[in-house]
Amino acid sequence: MNAMVKAENVHKSFGHVEVLKGIDLEVKQGEVFCLIGPSGSGKSTFLRCINHLEKVNAGRLYVDGELVGYRQKGDKLHELKDSEVALKRRDIGMVFQRFNLFPHMTALENVMEAPVQVKGESKAAARERAGALLERVGLADKAGNYPSQLSGGQQQRVAIARALAMEPKLMLFDEPTSALDPELVGDVLDVMRDLAETGMTMVVVTHEMGFAREVGDSLVFMDGGVVVESGNPRDVLTDPQHERTKSFLSKVL
Amino acid sequence: MTVDTEKKGPEDTPPSAPQAIKAVPVRHYGRYVSAVVALAALGAIVFAFAQGEINWDAIPEYFFDSRIVGGMRETLLLTVLSMAIGVAGGILLAVMRLSKNPVTSSIAWFYIWFFRGTPVLVQLFVWFNLGFVFEYINLGPIYKDEWSDFMTPFLTALLGLGLNEAAYMAEICRAGLLAVDEGQTEAAHALGMSHSKTLRRVVLPQAMRVIVPPTGNEVINMLKTTSLVAAVQYYELLRNAQDIGQSSGATVEVLFLAATWYLIMTSILSVGQYYLERYYARGSSRQLPPTPWQKVKANMLSLRRPEVAR
Ligand SMILES: Nc1ncnc2c1ncn2[C@@H]1O[C@H](COP(=O)(O)OP(=O)(O)OP(=O)(O)O)[C@@H](O)[C@H]1O
Ligand SMILES: [Mg+2]
Numbered sequence: 001m002n003a004m005v006k007a008e009n010v011h012k013s014f015g016h017v018e019v020l021k022g023i024d025l026e027v028k029q030g031e032v033f034c035l036i037g038p039s040g041s042g043k044s045t046f047l048r049c050i051n052h053l054e055k056v057n058a059g060r061l062y063v064d065g066e067l068v069g070y071r072q073k074g075d076k077l078h079e080l081k082d083s084e085v086a087l088k089r090r091d092i093g094m095v096f097q098r099f100n101l102f103p104h105m106t107a108l109e110n111v112m113e114a115p116v117q118v119k120g121e122s123k124a125a126a127r128e129r130a131g132a133l134l135e136r137v138g139l140a141d142k143a144g145n146y147p148s149q150l151s152g153g154q155q156q157r158v159a160i161a162r163a164l165a166m167e168p169k170l171m172l173f174d175e176p177t178s179a180l181d182p183e184l185v186g187d188v189l190d191v192m193r194d195l196a197e198t199g200m201t202m203v204v205v206t207h208e209m210g211f212a213r214e215v216g217d218s219l220v221f222m223d224g225g226v227v228v229e230s231g232n233p234r235d236v237l238t239d240p241q242h243e244r245t246k247s248f249l250s251k252v253l
Numbered sequence: 254m255t256v257d258t259e260k261k262g263p264e265d266t267p268p269s270a271p272q273a274i275k276a277v278p279v280r281h282y283g284r285y286v287s288a289v290v291a292l293a294a295l296g297a298i299v300f301a302f303a304q305g306e307i308n309w310d311a312i313p314e315y316f317f318d319s320r321i322v323g324g325m326r327e328t329l330l331l332t333v334l335s336m337a338i339g340v341a342g343g344i345l346l347a348v349m350r351l352s353k354n355p356v357t358s359s360i361a362w363f364y365i366w367f368f369r370g371t372p373v374l375v376q377l378f379v380w381f382n383l384g385f386v387f388e389y390i391n392l393g394p395i396y397k398d399e400w401s402d403f404m405t406p407f408l409t410a411l412l413g414l415g416l417n418e419a420a421y422m423a424e425i426c427r428a429g430l431l432a433v434d435e436g437q438t439e440a441a442h443a444l445g446m447s448h449s450k451t452l453r454r455v456v457l458p459q460a461m462r463v464i465v466p467p468t469g470n471e472v473i474n475m476l477k478t479t480s481l482v483a484a485v486q487y488y489e490l491l492r493n494a495q496d497i498g499q500s501s502g503a504t505v506e507v508l509f510l511a512a513t514w515y516l517i518m519t520s521i522l523s524v525g526q527y528y529l530e531r532y533y534a535r536g537s538s539r540q541l542p543p544t545p546w547q548k549v550k551a552n553m554l555s556l557r558r559p560e561v562a563r
Contacts, residue, residue, distance in 0.1 A: 051443055082448060090445035100440035104458045104536045114444035117454055146536035159440075166444060 002029045004170050004201045005050055009059035012045055019045050021225040022059065027170075027203055027218070032196045034212040034233060035205045037222035038248055043205045046222070047172050050203065051092045052085050063092065064169065090118060093163030097175040099155040101147040107134060107158045108143040111165045118166070126165075133161040137191050153184030157191050164195075171195070173204040209253055213237055221245045311503035312510050324493035325514055331410055331489060332476045338415030339475070340468065343422020347430055348452065350423065361423065368420035374481055377413035380404065381485040410482035418475060425467045429460030461533040469526035473519045490514060 005027035012020035019042045027033040035043045048054040049061055052069040061068040069085060070077040080088075101110050111130035115121040121129075134140050137157040147155050156176055163171060173192065177185040189211050196202060196215050206212060212219055212233045219233035221240075229236055229245045237253075240246045315321060349361035368376070384400040391397045433456050441451040483492035491511055498507035531544065543551065 053439060053442065086442070086445045086447050089443055092443070094440075094443040096436060096440065098436060100434075100436040102437065102440070102455055102459075104533075106536075113454065114446065117450055118445045148536060162444070 003027065003062070004029050004031075004064055005033075005203065006062040007046075007059070008061075010046070010049065010056055010061050011058035012042070012049060012054060013057050019225050020049070023222075023225075023227055025220055025227060025230065027201065030199045030201055031217040032202045032204060032215050034216040034219040035203065035222060036207070036209075036212065036219065036248075037228075041222045042225045043222055044174050047094075047174050047203060047205055050170075050172060051089050051094055063088070086118075090114075090166050091169050093166060093168035093171040095156070095159050095163055095171070095173045095176045097178050099147070099152070099159045099179070101155055101159055101162070103147050106144050106146055107139060107150065107161075110147070110158055111162045114162065115165050130161070130165060133164055134158070136164075136194075137161045138187070151184060152180045153187045156180065156188045160188075160191055160195070169201065171200055171202045173202065173206070175205050175207065177206070177208060207252060209237055209249075221248065223248070308503055308506055311501065311506040312513075315497055315501070315503070315507060315510055316513075318497060320493040320497055321490065321510070321514070324488065324490035325518070327487070327489040328476065328479050329518070331407075331414065331479045331482065331487075332472065334411055335414035335418055335479075336472055336475055338411070339418025339422045339471070342416065342419025343424075343426045344457070346419060346423035347426035350427055351430060365420045365423050368417050369424075373413065373417045373478065374484060376417055377409065377482060377485050380409045380413045381406075406482075406485050406487040409485045410479070410487045413485070414475065414478065414482070418471065421471060422468070425471070426460070426464055429462075429464035430456060432463045433459045458533070462530075462537060465526070465530050465533055469522070469529070472522055472526070476518055476522065477515060 003026045005025075007023045007025050010020055010023040011018065023042075023046055035046070037043050045054055049056050050063060050068065055069060066088070067077075068088070069080055071080060072078075101107075102113065105113060108127065108130050111133055112123070112126040115126040115129065116123055131140065131143060134143050137160055139154055139157055139161070142150060142154060142158075147158070150158065156179075160176075176192070177188050180188065185208070189208065192202070192204070192211070193215050204212075204216070216233035218230065219236050220230040221228050221236060221242075221244075223244050229240060229242050236245065237249065240249055346361045346364060349357040350365070352358050381404070384404060387400045389397065390400050390403045437455050437459065438451055441455045446454070479489055480491040482489060483495075488496075494507040494511040495504075498504040501507075528544070
């Protein structure tokens with residue numbers, strides 16, 4: 001069982017609009033898995049299904065061998081209770097396009113919050129680990145700053161530290177650099193690159209083709225709610241096989 | 254401030270510094286006229302009252318009368334306790350209204366509809382007169398008493414004001430909760446926080462920024478509304494003042510006196526509100542607004558600075 005995420009024919013609709021029309025893919029343990037595709041193709045929606053921020057309508061989605069959001073009893077599916085869903089989310093870190101740091105807490109408090117409140121870690125221990133994590137993302141000197149006193153790139157690095165504080169086995173990134181000024185993108189990508197080197201399993205929705213090519217182990221091109229093309233990032237990006245992939249890449253590269 | 258712009262190194266002094274502009278400022282004649290009119294009106298009012306038969310000496314005489322001070326204590330106590338019920342109930346109702354459970358949200362909707370839709374004075378009278386409907390209050394083995402012994406004027410006033418206030422606070426709190434970005438809830442859930450933890454640690458503290466200013470209004474309103482409970486035999490500031498007025502014959506004078514005390518109390522509350530808002534603004538702007546004292550200090554410094562530099 002070395003698939004960290006496994007999607008089998010995953011469907012998702014909002015009302016009458018079907019956004020995911022049968023996604024099949026597999027993210028292996030320890031790999032950096034990049035998701036690319038045009039706006040509205042369902043990348044964020046799929047990512048949010050992985051930690052059950054959205055409910056899958058049909059198909060099966062597994063994280064680390066366990067069904068997401070449901071429990072199978074015989075041939076019936078039972079919805080998980082909120083507390084059970086929360087328990088599973090502890091192991092999945094998520095980084096958002098717009099950072100979503102808690103504005104009323106300092107950088108350090110943001111990182112400490114979940115270990116203390118969710119895991120019941122002692123404040124002293126959590127503070128120590130939070131300090132170390134901020135150092136790891138290069139922000140040891142900004143621990144006392146509120147998010148509004150940080151640049152976008154710094155905020156995103158705090159957000160990564162906050163997710164790592166729960167010691168997840170899987171990290172989800174939803175366009176982590178899209179809201180950043182170009183000169184700040186590098187810092188965030190560096191942190192992600194370091195993280196990849198530690199063997200963290202990462203699913204990354206991105207428009208940074210350079211990052212996908214250098215760091216990615218697999219890449220999937222999505223369009224209109226389906227996987228159009230997948231494979232090794234270097235192959236797909238340099239020699240796309242499908243028309244739609246070609247035309248998308250010609251626009252973004 | 255002027256010093257900073259004038260201080261330049263010898264190298265980068267431009268050949269000819271631009272001359273400071275000395276222009277004739279725009280004259281605001283309207284301001285002078287309106288000030289004169291306002292002063293005249295104020296003078297006329299003061300004159301009219303000075304002419305009237307008012308025994309001004311009665312005001313200082315009774316200003317610290319024990320009945321006045323005691324009444325004020327009751328007024329403040331009632332304000333604080335009713336607001337406490339109002340805020341706690343308001344948050345609860347707001348959360349209920351926003352909940353996905355249709356039963357709880359309709360209960361909250363009905364409560365707000367009822368208590369906001371009827372005058373608070375009517376509600377007070379109803380609480381007061383429930384004794385005609387229920388002879389006894391019977392909470393099984395826990396508590397049993399005659400209704401009139403249980404429903405003291407104090408409890409009547411407290412329930413009447415507090416439960417009514419909860420309906421208003423519910424709407425204020427709901428607006429506050431809705432003002433918090435959904436991304437905040439998502440981020441908290443993604444970290445594995447439960448609904449209640451998310452509400453308590455992430456959403457409510459941010460909603461407070463929106464909730465506090467109108468709540469300050471509500472407190473001030475409540476302080477004044479407590480004067481209504483004289484109607485249910487509760488003796489607070491106004492009621493005691495009126496009693497003094499009747500026994501001493503200084504009817505109008507004690508009303509001025511009461512008004513003065515209400516003004517003093519509401520002014521103190523406004524200052525408290527300022528500091529509370531400042532507390533909940535932390536992290537929302539790059540710098541907190543200065544406290545009045547900090548402002549005074551800063552002004553004094555900026556006045557002194559040119560001399561220091563010279
Ligand atoms: N909560 C929702 N309710 C209704 N429609 C939604 C909702 N969330 C997303 N959608 C729709 O689903 C489609 C896919 O959205 P999604 O955010 O997954 O796209 P995306 O690939 O992440 O695009 P982008 O690159 O712009 O972020 C869009 O057409 C969007 O309008
Ligand atoms: Mg998206």
